[in-house]
Amino acid sequence: MPPRIQSRRVSNTLLPYLSSSSSSPASHSSLLPSRQFSSTPAQQTKLRREMFAWLNTTGATLKHHVPGETNYVTGVVRNVMSDGGSKLPFPNNPTFFSETVLSEELRNEIYARVTQQKKSIRAVSVDMGIDMNRVAAVVRLVELEKRQRAQGKPLALPYARAIHEMVPVTPLSQDGERQTYHEPINDLPAHPSTGAQIFYPVPESRKFTRVDAGRVFSGAPAMDHETAAKISHPSDLAEGIMEKPNSIEWVGKGDNARQVLQPADVRIPHPQLVNFEIDRINEPLARRERAERQAQRIKKQDELEQKRRERAQARREDRTTKVEPADSRFEYHFHDTVVSKETTGPHGKGHLAPGRRYGVPSEDRKRGIIKIPTRVGA
Amino acid sequence: MRNRATTSLSRGKIRQSWSKYNLYNLSRFRSPPTANRTFFQQKWSAKAISRAYHGEQVREGQWKRMFSKRIRSVVPMNVADLAADDGSLVSSGRGLGLDSEDKKSRTNVRPMPFTQMAFAPLERRLDVAIFRALFASSARQARQFVIHGAVTVNGQKMRQPSYLLNPGDLFQVDPERVMYATGAPKNKFERREARLERKKEEKEEEATAEEGEAKEAKPEAEAKEGEKENTRETLKALMAQAKNAMSHEVLPAKRKQELRGFQKAVRRVMSRAGSSSVLTDSLENQFSELTLLLKGKRADKKDSKKSGKERRATKDEDSAAAETAEVDAAPGEALSEAFEKAAKGEEVDTSELTDDEFDVLKRALTQMRDNPIDNSKPYATPWRPRDYMSAFTFIPRYLEVNQNICAAVYLRHPVARPGAAEVPTPFGETVSTPAYGWYLKRRW
Amino acid sequence: MVLRIRLSRFGNKHNPFYNIVVAQARSARGAKPLEVIGTYNPVPKQPTNLYDENANARAFKEVALDRSRTKYWLGVGAQPSDPVWKLLSMAGLVEPKPITHNKA
Numbered sequence: 001m002p003p004r005i006q007s008r009r010v011s012n013t014l015l016p017y018l019s020s021s022s023s024s025p026a027s028h029s030s031l032l033p034s035r036q037f038s039s040t041p042a043q044q045t046k047l048r049r050e051m052f053a054w055l056n057t058t059g060a061t062l063k064h065h066v067p068g069e070t071n072y073v074t075g076v077v078r079n080v081m082s083d084g085g086s087k088l089p090f091p092n093n094p095t096f097f098s099e100t101v102l103s104e105e106l107r108n109e110i111y112a113r114v115t116q117q118k119k120s121i122r123a124v125s126v127d128m129g130i131d132m133n134r135v136a137a138v139v140r141l142v143e144l145e146k147r148q149r150a151q152g153k154p155l156a157l158p159y160a161r162a163i164h165e166m167v168p169v170t171p172l173s174q175d176g177e178r179q180t181y182h183e184p185i186n187d188l189p190a191h192p193s194t195g196a197q198i199f200y201p202v203p204e205s206r207k208f209t210r211v212d213a214g215r216v217f218s219g220a221p222a223m224d225h226e227t228a229a230k231i232s233h234p235s236d237l238a239e240g241i242m243e244k245p246n247s248i249e250w251v252g253k254g255d256n257a258r259q260v261l262q263p264a265d266v267r268i269p270h271p272q273l274v275n276f277e278i279d280r281i282n283e284p285l286a287r288r289e290r291a292e293r294q295a296q297r298i299k300k301q302d303e304l305e306q307k308r309r310e311r312a313q314a315r316r317e318d319r320t321t322k323v324e325p326a327d328s329r330f331e332y333h334f335h336d337t338v339v340s341k342e343t344t345g346p347h348g349k350g351h352l353a354p355g356r357r358y359g360v361p362s363e364d365r366k367r368g369i370i371k372i373p374t375r376v377g378a
Numbered sequence: 379m380r381n382r383a384t385t386s387l388s389r390g391k392i393r394q395s396w397s398k399y400n401l402y403n404l405s406r407f408r409s410p411p412t413a414n415r416t417f418f419q420q421k422w423s424a425k426a427i428s429r430a431y432h433g434e435q436v437r438e439g440q441w442k443r444m445f446s447k448r449i450r451s452v453v454p455m456n457v458a459d460l461a462a463d464d465g466s467l468v469s470s471g472r473g474l475g476l477d478s479e480d481k482k483s484r485t486n487v488r489p490m491p492f493t494q495m496a497f498a499p500l501e502r503r504l505d506v507a508i509f510r511a512l513f514a515s516s517a518r519q520a521r522q523f524v525i526h527g528a529v530t531v532n533g534q535k536m537r538q539p540s541y542l543l544n545p546g547d548l549f550q551v552d553p554e555r556v557m558y559a560t561g562a563p564k565n566k567f568e569r570r571e572a573r574l575e576r577k578k579e580e581k582e583e584e585a586t587a588e589e590g591e592a593k594e595a596k597p598e599a600e601a602k603e604g605e606k607e608n609t610r611e612t613l614k615a616l617m618a619q620a621k622n623a624m625s626h627e628v629l630p631a632k633r634k635q636e637l638r639g640f641q642k643a644v645r646r647v648m649s650r651a652g653s654s655s656v657l658t659d660s661l662e663n664q665f666s667e668l669t670l671l672l673k674g675k676r677a678d679k680k681d682s683k684k685s686g687k688e689r690r691a692t693k694d695e696d697s698a699a700a701e702t703a704e705v706d707a708a709p710g711e712a713l714s715e716a717f718e719k720a721a722k723g724e725e726v727d728t729s730e731l732t733d734d735e736f737d738v739l740k741r742a743l744t745q746m747r748d749n750p751i752d753n754s755k756p757y758a759t760p761w762r763p764r765d766y767m768s769a770f771t772f773i774p775r776y777l778e779v780n781q782n783i784c785a786a787v788y789l790r791h792p793v794a795r796p797g798a799a800e801v802p803t804p805f806g807e808t809v810s811t812p813a814y815g816w817y818l819k820r821r822w
Numbered sequence: 823m824v825l826r827i828r829l830s831r832f833g834n835k836h837n838p839f840y841n842i843v844v845a846q847a848r849s850a851r852g853a854k855p856l857e858v859i860g861t862y863n864p865v866p867k868q869p870t871n872l873y874d875e876n877a878n879a880r881a882f883k884e885v886a887l888d889r890s891r892t893k894y895w896l897g898v899g900a901q902p903s904d905p906v907w908k909l910l911s912m913a914g915l916v917e918p919k920p921i922t923h924n925k926a
Contacts, residue, residue, distance in 0.1 A: 047387040051402045062401065065768030073405045073769055089772045090804040092407060095491040097798055098772035101779065133545070134778050137787035140548060141780035144872065148783050156553040157748035158761040159560055160781030163512060166763075166771040183775065184454035189793070192448065202469065210465035233464050263465070268455050277461035323912045324880065330866050331882040334913050339859055339888040354886050355841035355858035356832040364834070368443050372538040376531045376547065377870065533870035548872065 067165035070098060084168060098168060102130070102138065102182065104160075105172040110135055111142040120302040122270070129181025132269055186268045193217045193261055210234045210263035218261040220251045233278060234263035238271035242304055272297040391430040392804050394509055395516035396770045404769075409808040417812075424812035428805055432497035433506065435521055436540070444499040445817045449492045451794040488797030491807060495794050496814035498801050501776070502791065504531065504549065505539035510802065511779045511786040512771055513551045514559045515764065523559075528552040543788040550785035554755075561757035562764045572753040774800050823847065825900040827892070827910075829862060830855065838864055842887065842906060844895050859895070860887035862909060885909055 044052075055063075058076055065071045070085035077091045087097050102110075110128065113119045114135070121139075125132045148155065173179040200216050202208045211234050215222060231237065241248060241262065249260045265274050275297060279290045323332045337343075343352040349360060363369050385391070385399040392407055393400050410423045433441055500506055505521040508529065514520035523529055524539040531541065531549045543549065564572070749760040773779055776793075779786040792800035803810065824847040831851065833839030840862040843855035866881035892915055896902075902910055904919075911918040 045387075051387060051399065054402055054405070055398060059398075059401065059405065059766075062769045063765045065763070070772075071768035072772075073401065077405055089770070089802070090404070092409065092806045092809075093494070093803055094806065095494050095797065095799045096802055099775050101773050107780075131789070133789045137546075137548075137778040137789055140872075141778065141783070141785055141787065144548075144550075144785060145780055145783045147874070153783075154553050155748075155782050156556050156784050157782060158745070159553075159557055159763075159784075161748075162560075162763045162767075163771060163781050166768045167773060186455045186457060187452040187793075187795070188455045190451045190453065204470075207466045208469040213465060213469070233461075235460070264455055265460055268457075268460075270457075273457040274460045277457045281461060321913075322882075325912055329880065331880045332909070332912055333882050333884050335884065335886040337860060337886045337888050339857060339891045344858075353858065354888065355843075355861050356839065358854045367439075372541060373536075374542065375544050376534050376536065376541075377867075533872040534868065 065162075065166045070168060071166065072098070087168070100168040100170040100182065101164070102134075103164065103169045103171050106170060106182075107138050107142055109172050110138045114139050115143075120298065122302055123298050125185055126270060126273070126298070128179050129183065129185060131183055131185055131187075134183075186270050186273065188264050188268050191217070191261055191267075193258070210265070211237065214261035214263050218251060218258055220249065220260045233265075235265040235271060235274040235278065237262065238266045238274070241266055242271070242301060272301060391427065393434065393516065394431060394506070395518070396764070396767055397516070398766045401766050401769055404804055407804065409806060412808075421812040421816040424809045425816040428497065428803070428809055428813040431804060433500040433503070433517075435505070435517060436500065436503075440540075441500070442817065445496075446499055447818055449495045449498065449794060450791055451490050451492065451495075454795060490794045490796055491799045491810075492794055493807060493811040493814040494799035494803060495792065495801050496810055496817065497803065498792050501774075501801055502542040502788075503539065504529065504536065504541040504543060507543055507549065507777065507786070507788055508551060510774055511549075511777050512560070512773060512781075513556045513784055513786075515767075519559055523551055523555055528555045545788060545790045547788045548785060549788070550783065553784045556784045557761055558756045560764060560767060561761045564756070564758045568753065568758055575753050772802065774802055776800055825856070825895065825898070826903055827859070827895060827900050827906050828903040829905055840864065842885075842909070844900055847901075857891065857895075859891045860885065862886075885913070887913060889913070889915065 061076060062071060062073065068084065070087065070089075072086050072089045074088040074091040075086035078086070088094060089098050090096060106128075110124060110130070113124050113127075114121060119127075121132050121135045124130070125135050128135075130138075145155075170180060170182045194217050196217075198216055202212075207228075209231075211231060212222065212228075248262065250257055251260060252258050265271055268274075272294065276290065276294045279293060283290070319335055321334045323334065325332070337354040339353060342350075343354075344350045345353070349357060364371060385393050385395060385397055385403060387399060387403070390403045390407065392404050410420070410427065412420050415423075429438070429441070436444075501510065505517055505524055508514050508520035508523065509517040514523055521539040524541075525537060527535055527537055529536055529549060529551050531543070531547055533548075536549075745760070751759045753759065755761075774792065776789050776791065777786050778789055794800070805813075825844060826847045827842065827844050829840040830843050830845075831838055831840055841855075841858050842860040842862055844857045844859060845853065845855035849855070861884075863884045866883050868881050869876045869879040871877070887909075892910065892913075896910075896915065902916065907916060907919055910916045
């Protein structure tokens with residue numbers, strides 16, 4: 001039997017509920033009736049002895065957490081004494097950080113802003129410094145939580161509390177204070193076509209901007225002078241592309257066809273922030289005007305996105321007719337398909353035709369073919 | 379599938395697990411030596427070490443097909459930089475004298491740890507994501523949860539642990555399983571208690587089955603009473619639990635004392651309720667009322683933060699002994715008093731109690747409701763985290779987790795950014811780079 | 823020879839999937855048909871329970887059908903089999919069959 005590690009932490013509160021880390025039952029061990037009949041201690045390998053020695057000395061602090069502080073091996077091994085504990089869960093990996101999670105109040109605040117104050121996800125994201133995907137996810141999760149509470153389904157509240165004591169948390173700001181930003185919101189994904197280094201000579205007299213660099217990376221011919229002169233700043237392109245995403249130019253043919261790489265100002269999640277910044281540089285005094293213009297920009301962007309979503313939804317509904325027969329437990333969804341020479345091909349084996357193929361071996365038992373669902377409809 | 383994922387001390391491999399053996403292995407891990415070893419040997423051992431952690435439940439061939447040499451990365455853009463410069467300053471000739479101080483500082487960016495992302499495709503797997511969201515104590519356990527049907531993806535039951543999550547997928551694990559996986563296990567006395575209780579219930583069931591016919595006559599009258607009695611029943615049940623927990627000899631004296639105080643408080647409230655029948659309000663109402671009161675109190679006193687710090691200090695091990703006596707003595711009174719007043723719907727007299735006591739009271743009340751003693755659970759109750767859990771708790775940014783309902787959203791694929799990689803891996807670049815190199819060269 | 827619009831079974835064990843085909847009446851079920859005009863998945867799909875609006879939603883079965891080809895084949899005298907008749911009547915391409923009770 002391994003040596004029992006005696007917890008030095010005694011239950012120090014009124015009820016066992018007070019601290020999720022209170023380890024009162026662990027203290028039973030001292031009262032356990034001894035079941036050892038022989039007086040010789042059990043055999044232990046050297047490694048096991050060393051491990052329990054470590055767990056009893058250096059590793060003893062890892063057994064229980066202190067609320068509000070991280071408790072990672074790195075702190076013990078490297079003896080880090082920083083506020084809130086070490087940020088590195090793995091002592092050998094300095095590039096992985098334990099990052100903050102949203103606190104319960106912050107989550108509820110986000111939910112309230114989106115559902116009650118009817119703010120758009122984009123606006124909330126900019127206000128709170130939280131990625132748009134995360135804001136949307138939080139709204140989904142909080143809504144689900146509310147539903148489950150209403151239905152009386154079991155919740156894991158003590159578990160949630162313990163986790164929030166163990167990991168770093170981004171708190172909700174007090175009234176009047178500025179909300180601390182949770183994460184960078186303008187992440188630019190590295191495009192695969194920028195992987196290659198290209199040597200591209202440019203005459204000194206020519207202005208070579210991000211827009212031109214994107215064209216070079218995607219192998220598109222240089223813009224003519226007229227169109228180039230119209231673009232005073234790369235962020236001018238953002239609005240046009242937002243309105244018509246299909247207006248991005250294509251280069252190459254067949255399988256090699258690709259869209260021209262757009263400048264960072266277009267590809268970041270919040271392009272309107274660049275316009276705001278430009279306004280600030282150009283007219284540093286007109287503060288209120290700038291804020292108004294910014295609000296309008298966000299509003300316009302939201303409207304465009306909303307319209308696009310609605311159009312996609314309408315298109316999806318157009319393609320299917322739903323029938324609910326009175327004598328059936330089920331609904332029937334009828335989709336339209338096209339059977340023609342174009343879809344079936346000259347031999348009737350075209351992959352666009354409806355139905356399973358004839359005369360083609362079934363590949364669903366082959367190696368490397370994914371046989372489980374690849375997506376679950378939400 | 380046989381579990382080869384043992385955390386043996388002699389091999390010293392690191393696994394996706396919260397066991398203390400694994401913790402010890404993690405603490406003493408050193409990167410393998412490279413001196414006097416061929417490049418092939420270095421890559422081989424790096425691969426072996428990192429595969430023992432990353433997707434050890436995935437067959438090698440399966441992982442090789444998943445591997446992608448393309449690594450996702452992002453650069454956080456500074457809008458001020460984008461606005462100030464359209465790119466022409468960076469590309470302008472060096473001889474123009476346009477170089478500024480800023481430009482130099484901007485080139486001083488941290489490198490992207492690309493090879494640390496070598497195992498990023500595995501993080502898409504459902505079982506790994508469940509482990510990362512802290513819903514299971516090991517990837518193997520997460521896998522079992524999926525196979526046993528305790529996991530839903532987007533509201534549909536999903537039984538394939540190898541399901542690759544798509545950005546936006548919401549997965550949810552049965553909270554009971556999560557509590558079991560992350561909670562401390564029962565000791566043998568608690569197990570025995572549960573066993574006895576089960577036997578007793580079985581006997582009672584038999585008895586009620588015999589009496590069943592006789593009782594059917596008057597369920598209507600009972601239903602009417604039921605609503606009123608409901609809250610009383612809850613309190614009664616709570617007290618019974620406390621009594622139950624006290625009844626066996628093994629409890630340490632301190633804990634017994636605590637429970638007795640709690641029992642007393644409940645009894646007082648119950649006696650009040652019997653006379654004035656105010657208890658038709660649910661327990662929930664009392665809690666919310668109390669919480670409101672406490673908030674009002676906190677607003678009055680600006681120095682609540684300070685007291686919060688003191689509270690943390692009480693948890694500190696060294697000062698524990700001194701504090702316990704005080705806390706034990708006073709809040710016994712405080713709790714019962716507040717309990718009574720809340721039950722009667724009166725204004726609680728806030729002046730008598732200190733901030734500390736209020737905090738204690740409030741937390742005790744909510745915890746008592748959320749974390750009851752229940753012998754039927756497969757984990758030790760009241761729930762507390764398992765030992766050595768805190769050394770492994772971190773939530774990567776590509777997941778958004780709601781612990782209350784044990785649900786999480788897979789936001790996006792993990793990415794590398796300057797100086798940081800989002801794939802949680804215990805190895806440094808001395809291991810991950812040769813491992814990445816091993817899979818880059820296609821020799822199959 | 824009679825032309826029939828009927829189902830031909832694909833998919834795996836316990837996981838049926840049908841092509842809606844136009845074929846000679848006496849040809850084998852798995853034989854190559856004259857034309858495939860659609861598909862029918864008899865395994866009902868459950869709408870997700872994550873949203874309130876889906877609380878009372880019914881499970882659904884998916885049918886894909888080329889209406890104009892179906893009309894053409896019906897026009898030249900192809901006879902739907904009973905299950906296909908049921909589907910086509912739901913799509914509004916044929917009159918629903920009157921319910922006949924089997925007299926044993």
